[in-house]
Amino acid sequence: MIDPIILQQGSDWRAQAEVFDEIFFVFLALGTLVGTIVVAYTLWNVFKYRDDGSEPKEDFDAPIVGELPTGQGGPKAKKLFLSFGLSAIVVISLVVYAYGLLLYVEEGPDTSDAGNIEITVEGYQFGWEYIYPNGYSTRGEMIVPADQRIDLNVTSRDVWHNFGSSELRIKSDAIPGEYSSTWFSVSSEDVEAQGGEATYRVECFELCGAGHSAMTGQITVLPQDEWEEWYAGTQGENTSSVDSAGAGNASSVDNAVIRGAPA
Numbered sequence: 663m664i665d666p667i668i669l670q671q672g673s674d675w676r677a678q679a680e681v682f683d684e685i686f687f688v689f690l691a692l693g694t695l696v697g698t699i700v701v702a703y704t705l706w707n708v709f710k711y712r713d714d715g716s717e718p719k720e721d722f723d724a725p726i727v728g729e730l731p732t733g734q735g736g737p738k739a740k741k742l743f744l745s746f747g748l749s750a751i752v753v754i755s756l757v758v759y760a761y762g763l764l765l766y767v768e769e770g771p772d773t774s775d776a777g778n779i780e781i782t783v784e785g786y787q788f789g790w791e792y793i794y795p796n797g798y799s800t801r802g803e804m805i806v807p808a809d810q811r812i813d814l815n816v817t818s819r820d821v822w823h824n825f826g827s828s829e830l831r832i833k834s835d836a837i838p839g840e841y842s843s844t845w846f847s848v849s850s851e852d853v854e855a856q857g858g859e860a861t862y863r864v865e866c867f868e869l870c871g872a873g874h875s876a877m878t879g880q881i882t883v884l885p886q887d888e889w890e891e892w893y894a895g896t897q898g899e900n901t902s903s904v905d906s907a908g909a910g911n912a913s914s915v916d917n918a919v920i921r922g923a924p925a
């Protein structure tokens with residue numbers, strides 16, 4: 663439960679995917695543990711209090727609708743309050759813990775000194791255009807550096823879309839005239855693990871028309887120095903008409919040439 667506070671202050675911040683994986687694991691582990699205890703205790707009681715015909719019928723302590731089962735002298739009531747108490751502690755702890763982590767996911771780590779990179783993501787029927795801080799734009803493929811917080815401002819130029827990458831655990835509405843923001847980061851270890859260039863699939867998560875299923879893209883993460891080199895090469899290119907479809911297509915071609923792969 664101290665985790666979220668450490669996360670927001672420390673420089674050793676984590677990717678959204680790690681945070682979500684941790685929440686998933688904690689809920690899965692606790693759910694399994696509590697479920698096992700409850701089912702085992704129930705089965706044990708079913709066995710212990712089975713009707714073997716030895717108890718006289720007049721002593722039968724039947725539960726009464728609307729009344730707490732106090733039993734004789736109260737030991738059953740104690741158990742009841744104990745189980746309520748434990749459940750409350752577990753539930754409240756989980757709420758506080760998960761909410762703290764989700765606040766971190768919303769806000770993101772404070773890396774203002776490192777100079778965050780802000781990219782505008784514009785959805786259209788049917789594809790994605792990424793506009794970099796210098797005005798350069800690419801289609802289909804977003805190219806970003808490792809170890810850096812990437813801020814995305816997601817919008818659309820026609821209908822409602824939804825920009826997301828399952829692997830990076832990011833997902834954000836793309837609505838015409840509005841900007842919704844999200845962030846992500848990929849560590850250089852992950853880039854290293856994928857052979858010096860990490861790629862993540864991008865999809866549209868809002869049924870937006872006939873080409874919706876083909877509305878995919880890619881996020882490519884390069885080591886910092888390689889990215890800087892690439893980014894320096896985009897300076898002055900395609901800065902005037904990022905909104906025009908023709909220029910966008912041209913940039914996509916340029917991009918394919920530079921990257922040596924189809925965008």
Ligand SMILES: [Cu+2]
Nearest residue numbers: 823866870877
């Ligand atoms: Cu779409």
